Amino acid sequence: MGQRSALYIEARIHADLDDLWTRTQDPARHQRWDLRFTEIAHLPRAEGEPQRFRYATRLLPGLMIAGTGVCAGEKERPDGTRTSALRFSSPHPLSLLAEGSGYWRYIPDGDGVRFLTGYDYRPRWGAFGALADRLLxxxxMGWATAWSFDRLRLWLEWGISPERARLNWLMELFTRAVILAVTGAGLATESVLPAFGPLAVLMAFCWPLLLTVLFFAALLAPPLPCTPAARRCRRKAPSRSRAPRLLRTLETPR
Known part of the structure; x- marks a missing residue:
C-alpha cells in the first residue's frame, strides 16, 4: 500500500489461547474491547465461503460510519500458532479509510500469548486525505489499537470488564486534569498559607515546589495498573514481520 508506514501493535497477554481466540473472534465480544468499532456483526454466508461482516463506528451522536469486510482464520497450524486475516472497505463519503487489510497472530509464549496485529489502509480525499491521515x-489509529489491546489484556488477566476499564481510564484522566488545573493555577497562596499558622513562612518557600511536584506527577506518572494504556504495547514491527499468506486468499469487499 504505497510508501505509508503500516501499523503494528503487539501485546503479551497471560491468558489461555482459546480464551483469547474467543474474545477476539466473536463479534459481540470484540466490539466490547476494541475502541475502533461501535458495532461488529457477521453476515450470512454459504458453506465454505470466507466470513463476511459489517462494522460501524460512531463518530458523533447520530453519525455512524459503516463498512463491510471479509475475514478468515487458521485455528490449527503446525507450529501451534493461530492466524486470522481480513480485508475491509467503506463506501461512506465521510470515512477517511477507503479500504484496507490486516491480520492478527496468536503466538504461544511460555505462560502467555504474544497477540499482535499488522494492518494498513488507503485513505480517500486525495492529497488532503493523505496529509490528514499522516498527521492525525x-x-x-495506532494509539486506539494499542489502548484496546491493553484493555483486552486487563479483561483476560485481571477480570476487569471492558466497560469498567474505560471508566477507570476516564476517572484517571479526570483526576489528572483536576490536579493539573489546580496546580497550574498556582492556588491563591495568600489565602492558603494562614492555615499553616507558625509554619506559614516555611510554607511560603515550600508551596511552589509542592505545586511543581504535583503538576509533574499528574502529567508524567505512569497509568494505574487497572487503567488501559497504549504505552504498554510494542509499536514497532520486528524486521522479520510479514503478513500471512492467508491474507492473499481474500478479496477486498465492494
Missing amino acids: LRPL
Whole structure:
C-alpha cells in the first residue's frame, strides 16, 4: 500500500489461547474491547465461503460510519500458532479509510500469548486525505489499537470488564486534569498559607515546589495498573514481520 508506514501493535497477554481466540473472534465480544468499532456483526454466508461482516463506528451522536469486510482464520497450524486475516472497505463519503487489510497472530509464549496485529489502509480525499491521515488519523489509529489491546489484556488477566476499564481510564484522566488545573493555577497562596499558622513562612518557600511536584506527577506518572494504556504495547514491527499468506486468499469487499 504505497510508501505509508503500516501499523503494528503487539501485546503479551497471560491468558489461555482459546480464551483469547474467543474474545477476539466473536463479534459481540470484540466490539466490547476494541475502541475502533461501535458495532461488529457477521453476515450470512454459504458453506465454505470466507466470513463476511459489517462494522460501524460512531463518530458523533447520530453519525455512524459503516463498512463491510471479509475475514478468515487458521485455528490449527503446525507450529501451534493461530492466524486470522481480513480485508475491509467503506463506501461512506465521510470515512477517511477507503479500504484496507490486516491480520492478527496468536503466538504461544511460555505462560502467555504474544497477540499482535499488522494492518494498513488507503485513505480517500486525495492529497488532503493523505496529509490528514499522516498527521492525525494514523497516529490516532495506532494509539486506539494499542489502548484496546491493553484493555483486552486487563479483561483476560485481571477480570476487569471492558466497560469498567474505560471508566477507570476516564476517572484517571479526570483526576489528572483536576490536579493539573489546580496546580497550574498556582492556588491563591495568600489565602492558603494562614492555615499553616507558625509554619506559614516555611510554607511560603515550600508551596511552589509542592505545586511543581504535583503538576509533574499528574502529567508524567505512569497509568494505574487497572487503567488501559497504549504505552504498554510494542509499536514497532520486528524486521522479520510479514503478513500471512492467508491474507492473499481474500478479496477486498465492494
